[in-house]
Amino acid sequence: MPAADAFAAEWHVLAQALNLSAALSESLLAELQAGYGHPARHYHNKKHIIAMLNGAAGLEFNDPDMARLAIVFHDVIYDPTRSDNEHRSADLLKDRLASQITPDRLIKAAGIIAATAGHQPSDDHDTNLVLDLDMAILGQPWPVYLSYAQGVMAEYMPHIGDAAWRQGRSSLFIDPTLAREDIFITEHFKPLEIQARENLRHEKAWLSGNAPSA
Structure with missing residues (x-):
């Protein structure tokens, strides 16, 4: 399956689990596809996200949907000339889904994304698994x-x-x-x-x- 199709399929499963409306789901998919599909993305692209999601499928998370959401958004903003990409990606997630996900879960997902900036061990189980998936x-x-x-x-x-x-x-x-x-x-x-x-x-x-x- 082409990376674009696999990415869309993974996103639709996640969007359904999060009870997102069809309109919001498609709007976010277009934004994600544009980010990860940029021609300058030679590694930090849809294939990287799909590989992480495939790896996550065999792991036990405390909140699997938030872990998967963090994986999907963690590199959506990626500018090699900047050092704040992960935090900008986390902020984008919070901005787009603030009205759709409870604050505690949204903070968790955003925190996982922010943690990928430094890859330091966390006291949060799900964060550590996502960090290892990113480094796998x-x-x-x-x-x-x-x-x-x-x-x-x-x-x-x-x-x-x-x-x-x-x-x-x-x-x-x-x-x-x-x-x-x-x-x-x-x-x-x-x-x-x-x-x-x-x-x-x-x-x-x-x-x-x-x-x-x-």
Whole structure:
């Protein structure tokens, strides 16, 4: 199924679970499709969201609908030149659904989105699962990981250039992630830890020109 169709299907199931009107559901779908479907989205696109939703289907959340809603909205605003994308995405969610979802649940979903900015362990179970789902790509086989890394690179390079990307990717993401005691927070994702660290080290070598790309 094409990514656009799969995304729409997932959204319609969620919108029905949230009892959204057909008009609001379609309006939000159009806004989400426009964001994730932008041609500059090489990784942070519908496929990324669908992969997270597919992974979420096998997990136990305290509030699965709010977790899924957070997944759907967490990258809807994505500008590589800004550092507040997650908070802007959370604000968009609150603005669009303030009259449709109870405040406590809306705060929960927005909080999950905001947490994806720093990926720090939370005292909220659902938040930790979503954070690990977002990072699960790190623990995939190298060819899959490389496609992800190249996608993110393609999103940033037009704005900052090759040299700045290579330096920033290593110093701002790879090194801090490797320095963590645990990349993944929840037990469900712990089996990905070793592969994730191998991939990160391989990417760092690749960025410095010391490793093959496949």
